[in-house]
Amino acid sequence: MLINVSVRRLGGAFGAKIIRSALVSTAAALAAHKLKKPVKLWLPLETNMSAVGKRYPLSSDYEIATDNTGIIQYLNNTFYYDHGAGGNEPVMFLLLDTYLGTYNSENWYTNANIVNTDMHPSCYIRAPGDN
Incomplete structure (x- = not known):
């Protein structure tokens, strides 16, 4: 049996279509197969965030010095x-x-370091970038 799944890449969805589309597209493909007709599936924001939304964990060791007004000097x-x-x-x-x-x-x-661990990879909760 062959199941052909096509997921159109669009804006929005808080980054989930970049790499995590398999969660939703697999469920839609299974439903389409069972129902024998096309299926569209979307997640409410709360469900999307609990399933795929998270930032990359970050740990920081720092030393800082400020002046009397709080401006970082070092x-x-x-x-x-x-x-x-x-x-x-x-x-x-x-x-x-x-x-x-x-x-x-x-x-x-x-000194910035990328660390590979045995944790699952994260997915953007917003589009990557600083905007």
């Missing part, structure tokens, strides 16, 4: 971005763009 930060078991697009470049682009970072020293 920051030494080593952080570890948990990419899980892999399978998703690494987004370190987006993370660094956001991290270094939100403040005057000329006195910052950053």
Whole structure:
């Protein structure tokens, strides 16, 4: 038996169509097979978020100094971005763009590390990027 599934890539869905479309498309394919007719399936936002939405876990070891007004004078930060078991697009470049682009970072020293663990890979809860 051959089942042909086509998932159109569209905007929205909080990033789930980038890599996690198999959860919904497999359920729709099974329903279409059982019902012998085309099926459309969508998830309410709450269901989508509990199933696939999460940010990548991040751990940070840092040392910081500010002046009396709270402006950062020095920051030494080593952080570890948990990419899980892999399978998703690494987004370190987006993370660094956001991290270094939100403040005057000329006195910052950053050591960024991607860590592969046995955790499941995360999925964007919003489109990747800083907007």
